[in-house]
Amino acid sequence: MVTPEEFTSRTFDYVVVGGGTTGLVVAARLSEDPSVTVGVIEAGEWHTNVPGVDIPGLAGSTLFNPNFDWAFPSVPQKHANNRVIHQTRGKGLGGSSTINFGAFHRGGAHEYDAIEALGNPGWNWQEFLKYLKKVETTAPVPATAKPEYKLASPDPKWHGASGPIHKTYATHIAALHVPFGDAFNALGVPRNADPYDGNNAGIMAMYVAIDPKTATRSAAANAYYEPNAGRKNLVLLTNALVSRIVFETGSQPLRATGVEFLKDDKKYVVSVKKEVILSAGALQSPQILELSGIGSKEILSKHGIETLVDLPGVGENLQDHPYVPTTHEIDPSNDTLDFVWDTPEVMPQHLELYKSQKGFLTSPASAVYAFVPTKYFAPNSEKIEKWKAMAALSVEEAPPALKKQLELQLKWLLDPSSGEAELIPYPGFFLGSALKPVPKSRYSTMMCSVMHPFSRGSVHISSADPKAPPTIDPNYFSNPLDMELLLAVLKFAFKVYDTSPIKETVIRRTAPAPEEGTSDEALVEYIKGNFGCVFHPVGTASMLPREDGGVVDPELKVYGTANVRIVDASILPLEMTGHIQSTVYALGEKAADIIKKHYA
Numbered sequence: 001m002v003t004p005e006e007f008t009s010r011t012f013d014y015v016v017v018g019g020g021t022t023g024l025v026v027a028a029r030l031s032e033d034p035s036v037t038v039g040v041i042e043a044g045e046w047h048t049n050v051p052g053v054d055i056p057g058l059a060g061s062t063l064f065n066p067n068f069d070w071a072f073p074s075v076p077q078k079h080a081n082n083r084v085i086h087q088t089r090g091k092g093l094g095g096s097s098t099i100n101f102g103a104f105h106r107g108g109a110h111e112y113d114a115i116e117a118l119g120n121p122g123w124n125w126q127e128f129l130k131y132l133k134k135v136e137t138t139a140p141v142p143a144t145a146k147p148e149y150k151l152a153s154p155d156p157k158w159h160g161a162s163g164p165i166h167k168t169y170a171t172h173i174a175a176l177h178v179p180f181g182d183a184f185n186a187l188g189v190p191r192n193a194d195p196y197d198g199n200n201a202g203i204m205a206m207y208v209a210i211d212p213k214t215a216t217r218s219a220a221a222n223a224y225y226e227p228n229a230g231r232k233n234l235v236l237l238t239n240a241l242v243s244r245i246v247f248e249t250g251s252q253p254l255r256a257t258g259v260e261f262l263k264d265d266k267k268y269v270v271s272v273k274k275e276v277i278l279s280a281g282a283l284q285s286p287q288i289l290e291l292s293g294i295g296s297k298e299i300l301s302k303h304g305i306e307t308l309v310d311l312p313g314v315g316e317n318l319q320d321h322p323y324v325p326t327t328h329e330i331d332p333s334n335d336t337l338d339f340v341w342d343t344p345e346v347m348p349q350h351l352e353l354y355k356s357q358k359g360f361l362t363s364p365a366s367a368v369y370a371f372v373p374t375k376y377f378a379p380n381s382e383k384i385e386k387w388k389a390m391a392a393l394s395v396e397e398a399p400p401a402l403k404k405q406l407e408l409q410l411k412w413l414l415d416p417s418s419g420e421a422e423l424i425p426y427p428g429f430f431l432g433s434a435l436k437p438v439p440k441s442r443y444s445t446m447m448c449s450v451m452h453p454f455s456r457g458s459v460h461i462s463s464a465d466p467k468a469p470p471t472i473d474p475n476y477f478s479n480p481l482d483m484e485l486l487l488a489v490l491k492f493a494f495k496v497y498d499t500s501p502i503k504e505t506v507i508r509r510t511a512p513a514p515e516e517g518t519s520d521e522a523l524v525e526y527i528k529g530n531f532g533c534v535f536h537p538v539g540t541a542s543m544l545p546r547e548d549g550g551v552v553d554p555e556l557k558v559y560g561t562a563n564v565r566i567v568d569a570s571i572l573p574l575e576m577t578g579h580i581q582s583t584v585y586a587l588g589e590k591a592a593d594i595i596k597k598h599y600a
């Protein structure tokens, strides 16, 4: 780490904006060549030796802390009683990989192939698979956990053996996860013994990004940056907010010559020789583009910013996974995480246990996930026909660019092997919901989520001031099909709780409480009042043809520029099933190869 004066005294070959998940992948890979210089600018700190970051069971404790979380609000959501939905984004070295919940998952082969089908040659499942494997080192299934899991039999051919991120199965599994697997199975949802082979539907145990040697989080900062921090050609500047990209006046296409940033309220510019790589994440890369004069002319002129490239796709096509929890009180003999809230005095014992890599703190709370195709969560075939008609109408009414995306989503909705809903059993009362647990009672919560929402939102600057948070409008449920689907997933979760061997332990449903009403209308109100997002925003600088609202081409180059690329989750044109971090790391790896090849 250096001072801003030292940083700006150099001209770097590459300046990476945002030392987050993808930014650090690209910086680490490009600086493998000692003749290449890379400068990384990160707005937050380098969080080292922080229990809330390192200890898997404490994931979530950094949320809302301004040192770790940008904690953006959304605008009031007009299709959800004007609620403001919290948009957590990681702040600090490693970005969101430093604060996320560690689930290490993959999309389905069809979702990666769709990226290619939307106009991006070379961005398909086979190509992604190469990089998904490059990212990871896979630990053997822990011997202690094997009999309990009964789901996991990974085939090494789908898994990486020597990448920087360590992935393992959780060593501590709440006993309840096993009967949940059985209940899903009883409802027809098949077990999937290795969901990493391109078919990710079913009920499964999920890998987590944890180094099993230390039982600590494995993420961008400790996997991609720390081992390379000693490289002379890799220079990191923290606590510096990038305000814009500086371009050569009159250049056509626009040529970036530097990056402007604020540190301790002082303005600096660092020079760049080859490229600027924007990796500020799906909510802030569009912000920096707009502050730099790239975006919709209409939006830029409103804020007094000269339009250098009129690119209306910037900040549009925002998608995320909306989720809603349902909670049941269960038999008090169950071992759940509720003790953390009602008997906090036992925490020191658990911290002690953790030192010998034992106990719940070694693992994320949830170990079993279900990705459920429509045919299982739809109540009947008439409903599927209704959803099909709604989706077809959305395709018909969509502008030409969006039509191509929605056509794919319609196909997946009807595909018996595409996981269109996610259900995550959580052993305890989930404090994200509005209700409060009764001390000494035990609970089980199911997170219910829709994987390919038909709604589209946007993120744009709210001001020309780089310190002003962007205006984030995920526009949840603007397409009514998303509410229909989420309602059906919630009702499917009720069915799971009403199926053996879970049914036998349930005392009563506490959220939504039956007294609040059991009609669809009442449940929709419950969803509106209690839903949140799973923090997987994508699409806001989509890799698509320019005429389809694209912001970057298949080489990740921003249209209208000579040397600015975007490498982060914003370039994914369509939301993926489940948890996107492994895909995001993989796209960072692929981007680094694209850039290296370009200059070879």
Ligand SMILES: Cc1cc2nc3c(=O)[nH]c(=O)nc-3n(C[C@H](O)[C@H](O)[C@H](O)COP(=O)(O)OP(=O)(O)OC[C@H]3O[C@@H](n4cnc5c(N)ncnc54)[C@H](O)[C@@H]3O)c2cc1C
Binding pocket: 017, 018, 019, 020, 021, 022, 023, 041, 042, 043, 044, 063, 088, 089, 090, 091, 092, 093, 094, 095, 096, 097, 099, 100, 101, 102, 103, 104, 105, 240, 241, 242, 243, 279, 280, 281, 282, 284, 285, 288, 534, 535, 536, 537, 567, 568, 569, 570, 579, 580, 581, 582, 584
């Ligand atoms: C709370 C939470 C839980 C999640 N759980 C999971 C999970 O369990 N499994 C999973 O697969 N995925 C999960 N995700 C999603 C996943 O972590 C992200 O999709 C992924 O990390 C995004 O990577 P990125 O590189 O696009 O952005 P980020 O990793 O967010 O990086 C962006 C970086 O840019 C920096 N930055 C932004 N603006 C500026 C600026 N102006 N100047 C300088 N720096 C700037 C930020 O501080 C940040 O470090 C979760 C995300 C969150 C937030």
